[in-house]
Amino acid sequence: MDAQSILAALHARRPRVLVLGDVILDRWHEGDAARLCREGPVPVLDVESVTDAPGGAANTAVNLAALGAEVVLVGVIGNDEPGRALTACLGEAGVGTHDGARLLVREPGGTTSVKARMMAHDHLLLRVDSCRQASPTEAAAVAERAQAEVAAADAVVVCDYGLGALSALDRAALRRGAKALVVDARHPAAWANLGADVATPNAEEAAALIGEPCPDGDRRAWATAHASELAAATGARHTLVTLDTEGTILLGGSGAPHVTASRPAPEQNAVGAGDTFVAGLAYALGVGLPVDAAADVGQAAAGVVVERPGTTTCSAERLAAALGGGPRRGISSLEAARAAAAAARSEGRAVVLTNGVFDGLHRGHTAFLEEAAGLGGLLIVGVNSDDSVRRLHGELPAIGEDDRAAVVAALASVDHALVFDSETAVPLIRALSPDIYVKGGDYLPGMLTEAGAVEESGGRLEMLGYLERKLPGARKARQPADEAQR
Structure with missing residues (x-):
């Protein structure tokens, strides 16, 4: 599909996307570390600021909202300060401002999963993960609320970070009800029986799926050579292998694999680009674009976020510019x-x-x-x-x-x-x-x-x-x- 046809489809309507998965709060403690601790040879971080952002499935939801989708997020959150901070972040981003808050499962005494980074003048000193497994009752509540939302969604994204929020899903019912279904999972093989439309492993995850070492050299050629094995391992109609600096390769179509190309960018800019890619992919599927065009949309969205230091989302305007919707009036990348x-x-x-x-x-x-x-x-x-x-x-x-x-x-x-x-x-x-x-x-x-x-x-x-x-x-x-x- 040409860029103008893709843009016309994206502008034709606003898709409703259901995001299911493990919700995390990303938190940055930033300050000065000019002295050592007396208890041991480690720096003391004098915290000057704390910054919060949605992580895990919540980050995918925020990326979808930035593109202009109507987003419904279902996951587990705690009745605690991090949970309130995460809810505020979601509300500011346009996620969970109405019925979304009801769809986040909260049990009395439950805690929110947090990934905290200790930063000294933009240098990472330490990451502290306080993540927990969802309880059986929380997982059951997620399954119930998710199933109630599937029929109204134009696309569904499963974000599995291994924290158990999705362990009680009725997969057969989810597959029957989902118009377009994307799986973004740390262990894609665990979702093979779902029959997703697209699974999105990275190169390392793809290699682990078929018991191979992570490929060196031409990774697109490696993926093409193992297309049938990867299809069997993911159980998806299409397996889209993300290759960071080399773009992506989409396997499973009747013709040659569809490839996308990424833009060169500093490594630190690539943080969060994977979630942006999945959001762009799901958005495009939600408006009815074919999967190869949806992969192009995902790549364009990811390209926007890696060209700008510090960013984690791509707006609809920037996506249109990246797809060829007009020059950005002299603005450089x-x-x-x-x-x-x-x-x-x-x-x-x-x-x-x-x-x-x-x-x-x-x-x-x-x-x-x-x-x-x-x-x-x-x-x-x-x-x-x-x-x-x-x-x-x-x-x-x-x-x-x-x-x-x-x-x-x-x-x-x-x-x-x-x-x-x-x-x-x-x-x-x-x-x-x-x-x-x-x-x-x-x-x-x-x-x-x-x-x-x-x-x-x-x-x-x-x-x-x-x-x-x-x-x-x-x-x-x-x-x-x-x-x-x-």
Whole structure:
């Protein structure tokens, strides 16, 4: 199918997708680790912030909601603080704001499964998993609520992380009622008797299914050679093997296997891309697209999230752009910015990086960016996504991310503008290794979380001076240079 036909199908209606599985809260404890513990030779993390995000089946649900689906999530959650935090995250993402809350099973005294990461200036020190198995009564409640929702769903996604929430499902009834059924399981063989439409093992899981070592070399050729064995092991009509940097290969059709190609991206950007792929796949199946076109949609959605540091979801607008629904008005991808930076260095030009929200462009912005551009030969500007602005300031910006980035990109002083989704520029700094990172002069170097990343990448931090901005109702106001970025 061509891109325009795919886009027309995606825009024709909003699918209702039922997500079943193990619900997890992902939590990040971030701070400083400048001292060692007296009890042992381990760092002490002085926590400065705690960030929560939906994980497991909840992450797939959030990705579907970001694409525009009507999402129903069924799983197990606890009557505890992490459970309340996860429910709040889901509500903000548009999942569980109505009957979804009723569909999350809560037993008195139950706890929420949590995966907590201890971070020191974006360095992972430790991950602490507090995950539990669902009780038989919780699993039975999940099965009952899931079955009640199947008939109304355009697609069903089974997300099995091995925590037992799906252990009581009536698989035969689920298969009869599901219009399109996707299995995303840690152990796909356990779902072979379900007869899914698509199973999505990665290369390692696919090899384990047939008792083979994880393939080296041409993994697409390996998958093609073992297509019949993989089909028998997954029990699915189609087995879609995900190959991270090599894209995917879809097996089970009458013709040659269908392949998708991924975009080159830093490894740290790929976190969560698998859930985004499954969400795009299920969304497309839910609107009635054939499975090969649905694989293309999943790959396009995954490609969006790996091009932007820190992001975990793909919006409907960005998916349309990735599928060829029109140029993004001069906005660069991370891949394009990296290539431009490499080319500039090969020509002996310095790479300059700065970032900000840029909500409502004014002369403070333009003066700041012109001064930043004068420090080197290539200026790259990171523009905070709408979601990251909401996390930073508690509300969405007045102007959407693509419009803000497009206006910045149109300035003569700016060579590349790209949208990024993290609260700090650390992921951008690590991906682009700028020679100079620029902030406003009202910040001291020690106050910046980015300072350490700049030093690690071999660059230097440059502080610009104060800028004057004429404000309505006032004769003259002095504005810090960094304020011009907000």
